[in-house]
Amino acid sequence: MAARRPRERGVTVEDVARVAGVSRQTISNALNAPHRLKPETLERVSAVIEELGYRPDQSARSLRSGTRRIIAYPAPVDDPANPNPLMGGFLEAVVAASGEAGYRVLLVRPRPGQSQEQALDELIAARTVDGFLLSDVLRDDPRLAHLTGAGFPFAAFGRTGPDQPQSWVDVDSAQAVIDMVGLVAARGHRRVAFLASSSGLPWMDDRRDGFLAGVRRHGLAGQVYSAPGDDPGEIVKATRALLTGRDRPTAIVAGGDWLALGVYTVARAEGLEIGTDLAVAAFDDLPVTAWLQPALTTVRLPLDRIAKALISRLLQIVEDGVTPRAGLVLPGEPVIRPSLGPPDAL
Amino acid sequence: MAARRPRERGVTVEDVARVAGVSRQTISNALNAPHRLKPETLERVSAVIEELGYRPDQSARSLRSGTRRIIAYPAPVDDPANPNPLMGGFLEAVVAASGEAGYRVLLVRPRPGQSQEQALDELIAARTVDGFLLSDVLRDDPRLAHLTGAGFPFAAFGRTGPDQPQSWVDVDSAQAVIDMVGLVAARGHRRVAFLASSSGLPWMDDRRDGFLAGVRRHGLAGQVYSAPGDDPGEIVKATRALLTGRDRPTAIVAGGDWLALGVYTVARAEGLEIGTDLAVAAFDDLPVTAWLQPALTTVRLPLDRIAKALISRLLQIVEDGVTPRAGLVLPGEPVIRPSLGPPDAL
């Protein structure tokens, strides 16, 4: 085993100060409070900084200032049977949004045998991060309670409890589905079904509630079917029951694009033509659906806006100590495609 | 704007030392070199550490010791038209593997207007991370040259150049495709085609080369078709040309599951039954393919093993200064499913 190679020493503030002929603190100010410097000094110092390629040592800066410029994102455990659409697009958006604010994203997950809360505590106690960004927030999510108890900054994609910081952002799933049901009703459909998967997930519940509100408002006959799980077999089974029973619905609103894949599969097997025999709408706008024929009507999550809002709220807590007074609800973006059928379908 | 809230002071090494009735260094040793303590001291100290919930401040530790316990992973830019299968599974595996080694993963990406190399330099200069984990490595990837030039530790999923550290891990794509062609040949197929997408990507080239080697070895008639891009329209167009031309192949090896989706789409439109009229094999084992009927034969990437090997190699460089003498090639795992047809197909 070779020896650990010698510690490479980088450019320090002293080096820059010496070359620029000013003091340490002036260098520090040039970076952190440039308005305090005389313009000509700033220019000279900046040139030297640039020339030497100086960047403040992140550890030293953190140690002294108490700010880490790092946000932790507990990665949701990705079930291969139900790939989380967020994992791709949302994470991207979060990294981009925090990058623009000068923060970086630390991806964390509990070690084997460690609870979620313990993992959070470890990061808090070691003062590794400034705050947490949570997604896939459940009702009464223990992580929220834990962070609230610890008084540690966080922002959540998904609603928090009434006695918790309202630093959340969520999509108005219910309204989006209500609107979708409206479009379905406008196309003359009377018997409509909602296809859900493993319930208990707040967003699925919201979407289902939106459906129920929608059918009530439009006076439609609406039924809810739930697949017991997320894998294709179970979804197909539930969908088949839905499409082969008595009073087959003429339109299906799926709780997610993943479920819509099941509808396409069963419809094809049953000889039903989507867009004419059966209107289909879903939620999420997963990239895979680009393959579906006819193209799937769905609701796109404004992931960029969500990420920006979350980061903005989190940093307001971290940097200014200001906790938002209310959550932020963003609209889903309906994407109308042929699966819904033409406006004058029936 | 409310005032920044008062700096919360955590438990420090001094606090623990006072309570345990020993010195600072003994606490430090209890965590970093427990063998140096008398067993009874260790036990007593550990109890106090536990009781007070002490964790060394990460910044202070890093500043003094020079090790950050953070690995940077430049997130590949995810093209929605071609969702990167790695983004999900690979990232997960990387986080898990580095977590077990006591490291965390920092997700980075260039700020707008910043080059990839500049983003790396920033992290190096600010001493934010101990090393880099790269994926989606291109031939002559500028990041490799840059890190090699800087002498900074990295490990790469994908081969590096001959004059660069051999700290890479890769999948033996060529061999996996050769084997797949062998299976196809064993089923009696003589006219076989390879479906590729936008070339220039090393893994796609490897897979194509494997195909060519396979058809040569088995004396088959093999042709290569390339879709100009990765979006469904282009893939479908290329696939249709392939399946409607003269001397239609009886088997298709796709360079990726994403491309196989096109084959299924076109085959259905053309009335070809997959598994009987047409054998199909692909690569990647994406979760979506669980929906395909008949199930898709493919090659699974051993993401867990890859991630473990990469982390292990990277940490050997970081911690011991040992650079691997040669790259590591791992086999792909063939997953035989009905799309290939029965063993005695033709």
Added chain:
DNA sequence: GAAGATCGTTTGAACGTTCATATCCGACGC
């Protein structure tokens, strides 16, 4: 023209840890 206010810059200290070295203490050899 002296006292104060303002601006730009410098200085000493502190953040919390680990490194390098020193000290203590009992065991051992002769």
Added chain:
DNA sequence: GCGTCGGATATGAACGTTCAAACGATCTTC
């Protein structure tokens, strides 16, 4: 009984930065 060794613990210094306060110079004010 004295020196030596070695294991266990303690002490001073250092990592590189920013904070808090001080400083000197210039500008106001009456």
